[in-house]
Amino acid sequence: xxxxxxxxxxxxxxxxxxxxxxxxxxxxxxxxxxxxxxxxxxxxxxxxxxxxxxxxxxxxxxxxxxxxxxxxxxxxxxxxxxxxxxxxxxxxxxxxxxxxxxxxxxxxxxxxxxxxxxxxxxxxxxxxxxxxxxxxxxxxxxxxxxxxxxxxxx
Numbered sequence: 001x002x003x004x005x006x007x008x009x010x011x012x013x014x015x016x017x018x019x020x021x022x023x024x025x026x027x028x029x030x031x032x033x034x035x036x037x038x039x040x041x042x043x044x045x046x047x048x049x050x051x052x053x054x055x056x057x058x059x060x061x062x063x064x065x066x067x068x069x070x071x072x073x074x075x076x077x078x079x080x081x082x083x084x085x086x087x088x089x090x091x092x093x094x095x096x097x098x099x100x101x102x103x104x105x106x107x108x109x110x111x112x113x114x115x116x117x118x119x120x121x122x123x124x125x126x127x128x129x130x131x132x133x134x135x136x137x138x139x140x141x142x143x144x145x146x147x148x149x150x151x152x153x154x
Contacts, residue, residue: 008083016079023073030065040064077135081142095145103138 029035042064049055085092110133114126 007088008079010084010086012079012083016076016083019072019076019079021076023069023071023076026065026069026072030069036063036065040068074132074135077132077139081135081138085146091149092146095149096142099138099142099145102141103134106137107134 040063041061043059043061044064046058046060046062047056049058049060107130110126111130114123114130118126
C-alpha cells in the first residue's frame with residue numbers, strides 16, 4: 001500500500017532533540033536564573049504590543065531569550081513528532097493516527113480544565129503549555145505504543 005502520510009526525513013530527529021534541549025536550556029536559564037544576555041536585547045518589528053499602553057505596527061527593543069527558547073522547543077518537538085522512523089510500515093501509520101487522537105483528546109480535556117480552574121496570568125501559563133503540550137503528549141504516547149508493539153511495528 002502506498003504511504004500517503006507526509007513526514008519529514010528521519011535525519012531530522014537528531015537536530016530535533018538538540019533543538020528541544022537548547023530550547024529547554026534557554027527557558028530554564030531565563031525563568032529559573034533570570035538570565036537575560038545583553039546580546040539578545042534586540043530591536044524588532046511588532047504587530048501588537050501591550051505593556052502600559054497598546055502599540056500597533058511598531059519597532060521595539062525586546063529581550064529575545066524567551067522567544068528563541070520557545071521557537072527552538074516547538075521546532076524541535078515538531079521535527080521529532082513528524083519525522084519518519086528508520087523503517088516505516090502501515091502499522092506505524094495506524095499507530096500515528098491512534099496517537100494523534102489520544103493526544104488531541106488529552107489536550108482538549110486539559111484546555112477545558114484550564115478554562116474552568118486557571119485565571120489571570122495562571123491561564124496564560126496554562127495556554128503556553130497548551131501550545132506545546134499536544135506535541136509532547138504525541139511524542140510520549142507514540143514512543144510508548146511503538147515500544148509496546150515491539151518489532152512487529154516496523
